Amino acid sequence: MATEIITPQFLRDLTTHQLMAWEELYDHYAPCLYGVILRSVPAEIAASVLKDTFIAVYDHIHEYQADGERFFTWMYKLTLCSCALAKNGTNGIANLSSSPSSPSLPSLPAFSQMANG
Numbered sequence: 001m002a003t004e005i006i007t008p009q010f011l012r013d014l015t016t017h018q019l020m021a022w023e024e025l026y027d028h029y030a031p032c033l034y035g036v037i038l039r040s041v042p043a044e045i046a047a048s049v050l051k052d053t054f055i056a057v058y059d060h061i062h063e064y065q066a067d068g069e070r071f072f073t074w075m076y077k078l079t080l081c082s083c084a085l086a087k088n089g090t091n092g093i094a095n096l097s098s099s100p101s102s103p104s105l106p107s108l109p110a111f112s113q114m115a116n117g
Contacts, residue, residue: 004070004071004072005024005025005028006066006071008066010024011061011064011066011071014061015061015062017058022058025057026054029072029075030050030054032072033050033053033075033076033079034046034050036076036079036080036083037049037050037053037079037082037083040080040083040087041083041086041087045086048086049079049082049083049086052082052085052086053075053078053079053082056078056081056082057075057078060078
């Protein structure tokens with residue numbers, strides 16, 4: 001499991017969409033979440049599911065309650081939701097045929113483009 005890196009200032013940086021905070025968040029949590037995803041969905045769509053997960057975190061970061069659950073737990077739940085949606089084919093994952101043939105962790109720029117688009 002990933003070590004928590006969330007401080008009140010870091011959370012403020014995330015909610016104000018500071019790119020450096022998002023890069024740090026991705027670098028810290030993506031490997032662990034990607035492992036969860038690879039155990040839940042076919043490798044061909046894992047990268048898309050990881051992007052969907054981080055987009056969901058980006059879109060809903062203002063809903064995270066620090067006094068409730070740990071940040072990793074919150075992200076883990078969003079990851080499981082993204083996996084379930086992918087399994088049901090209801091999340092709009094695009095271009096499945098262009099997914100990498102072997103699982104490798106997608107880079108942050110791909111996520112940044114999706115979040116800013």
